[in-house]
Amino acid sequence: MRVIICGAGQVGYGIAEKLASEKNDVSVIDTSAELIRNVRDSLDVRGFVGHGSHPEVLELAGAQQADMIIAVTLYDEVNMVACQVAHSLFNVPTKIARIRAQSYLRPHYMDLFSREHLPIDVIISPELEVGEMVMRRIALPGATDVVSFADGKIAMVAIECMEDCPVINTPLSQLSELFPDLLSTVMGVSRDGKLFVPHSADQLVAGDLAYVATSKDQVRRTLGLFGHEEKEATRIVIAGGGNIGLYVARTIENRKGRTKVKIIESGRERAVAIADELRRTVVLHGSALDHKLMMEADIGDADLMIALTNDDQVNILSSVLAKQLGCKANLALINNPTYHDFTSMLGIDAHVNPRTVTISRILQHVRRGRIRAVHSVQRGAAEIIEAEALETSPLVGPPLRDLDLPDGMRFGAIFRNGVLLKPDGSLRIKPKDRVVIFAMASAVKQVEQMFRVSIEFF
Structure with missing residues (x-):
């Protein structure tokens, strides 16, 4: 191309x-x-x-x-x-x-x-894409990454395995037996900085980051099985009243829930402008690094601090400060990928990278074949791909166990006629099925090829 x-x-x-x-x-x-x-x-x-x-x-x-x-x-x-x-x-x-x-x-x-x-x-629109990502993170505390597939019916959640996680030290194949009605599949695992596609005999250990495909209705149950029972935030402080901060505050207001939002904005004119536009959000003018202003924003009673300024360092430091002052959790916008490696050491619970969000959106249009959505993870080390199976696809027909699949690829979910199917060895993919796949970078080209429209299709 x-x-x-x-x-x-x-x-x-x-x-x-x-x-x-x-x-x-x-x-x-x-x-x-x-x-x-x-x-x-x-x-x-x-x-x-x-x-x-x-x-x-x-x-x-x-x-x-x-x-x-x-x-x-x-x-x-x-x-x-x-x-x-x-x-x-x-x-x-x-x-x-x-x-x-x-x-x-x-x-x-x-x-x-x-x-x-x-x-x-x-x-x-990076602002809208990132704003939507932040809203998904707010809705699902405990997940470090959240992406929707199949018109919102399938969710991919990245979940850190905690010490008290019920599913650790158990072969993945046994999870289906222990929870037969759970439509969740572990597609990828990041362990000690190394990303890999697990096999059925592999086990999760404490500290792993698991990439899990599940149905929209079972996301919270899945998070609970991985040791995450955090409640959705109802008191939120946002640092930065730019396009993303305004989008998040406005979206929360439009939902007419009981969530209370406060925004800290450093620019006086911008603070006045967004205060005029928002109805129920409290807007404070000043720096998110100002200890006194943070106390004025009641950060100690807040459930979540979201740092969305244009400055990575301000986002990181204000997130750390919020935690020190008693805020329960934080989420930071971080553009520079070199900062990502030490965010967890500083006590940052989750971060959003606008560059990754934008690149993921572009890749779904670059990928050939019937690719509907793409989400890049771990700086492009792997992609989660949603694609539509055509009659001419080599995936259609045989049971999954008989398919000649490339290394570094794993099925996460099959969406057929509005119903999510959990992939197992006996399942057969049919034409028009929407398939969610985890593919390491080395396998992406082969996955793409599986969904190409061949000449005999016409």
Whole structure:
């Protein structure tokens, strides 16, 4: 696949790194000569200095032969124009743009992005994606990662195995016998920093991070079996009143529950603006690192501190401070991947990485075949993929135990006619089944191939 990426920042670099490692033909465009030099030196891609919306730069990057353009520069308007130029002059089939400004994304303006106006096939809003991720984390305390599949009917939860976890030191194959009505499958395990796909005879141990596929209705029961009985937060303090913080507070308000929210915002004008927009949320002006202000926000009585400022260090330090002042749990927004390794040592319960969220959304459109959703885990070490099985797929027909599957792949759930089926050796996949799979990076290409539309399908 030939892909042009406009923007060599964290997201652009991450996508280029992923696609180049899979032997795609990748060109990266950015106005910064330094970023392009870094891309050329580090990755097997072509780099071009210039504006991604300029026709001559796109032509130089090979737009005539490109299958896809991914515009993720810092500027919404550049991303939109790059897609328009790629469509009008070079007829690039698939156009993806990152758009941050919420005014463009209001439902009654969405006709703007039709083929007759601005022909963008996929719009990605990091703020909305991260906001949704934060809301899922609030709803499921105890999970360090939560993603929905199959129109929200299947959940993937990453759960840390506690010392008192009832399912540790038990072969995975026995879990089905112990809990026959539990539609949960352990797909992947991270142990001592190493991610692997477990076999039926493997056992979980305390400290493992298990990636579990389960039905939406059994998520809380699954968390309980892994030793997590935390109650949903009803008193929340948010550090940062930017787009994500405002989205989270507004969403909580719209649900009309009993959850009380307070926002700490450092910018006076922004604090006034969001205070005018929100009805039941208390907005405090000042720094989330101010001990006195945190006490004023009643952080000691709070169930959850969510740090969503634009500064990773402020998010980390305010989360640590909140815990010291008595807050029960915390969740931090962290962009820099080098910080992820020591968050648990500092007492940070969970973190969200906008870069990972955005890359996951883009990958589901890059993946060929009937791929419906993709979630990247552990910095791209593995992917959780939802795909639709076609009649021509090699997965259709034989029992799962008889399939010739690549190493590093495990079935998590099968969704058929609105019903979740737990995968076992005797189950047969049927056409139109939606399959949730955990695949190590080395197996992704083979998994993708299983869901390709072959020529005899037509």
